[in-house]
Amino acid sequence: MSILALHNSLNTYLLLAALLFGMGIYGLVTRRTLVGMLIASELILAASSINFMAFNRFTAPDPTIGQIFTLFIMAIAAAEAAIGLSITIAVYRNYKSVDTEDLVNLNG
Template sequence: MDILNLYNELQAYLLIAALLFGFGLYGIIKNRSLIGILISAELVLCAASVNFMAFNRFLAPDPVVGQIFALFIMGLAAAEAAIILSIVIAVYRNYKSIDPEEPVELAG
């Protein structure tokens, strides 16, 4: 395989990961809904997973390492989604809204 083709293929994966990361970061900053923020955080984690898989495919000698990291990120994303959705449900029960700026008081 030619090194120039290898670089071009890796560059395509990195561009996809950068776009996913950019969209996710923009969504985290600009979203007014907790569900939208959760989806945007999932996009950021997906971008990290694409990066691990791309670098593993093109640069690492052992093909299992990147796949293990991607599976770890999937598990982390699932745990994050479960925790944040339970927080969203608790906030909705107390404030009848999922706007992240609505709960201004901290109850102990």
């Protein structure tokens, strides 16, 4: 199969989504600030949306359902970003830092 016909194959999108998911996991594990972890979680959400849209295009009988689901994912992700950022700002006010290693009040 030609490399120029890759956009007609489901596996291309699945592999791309897996790669984005892996990058998100890597960022989530290695980042040491809350904002960096939020950026990584946005990558994971984008990967899941690509998976939904790919299955919607290639295997779903009704292609509106996946698009609607992706729109709902976008709405929830926007809400998550707003809440996460306000929590980050509140944490910064209290601790004067957003480094995850400084937030040790709940350490056991």
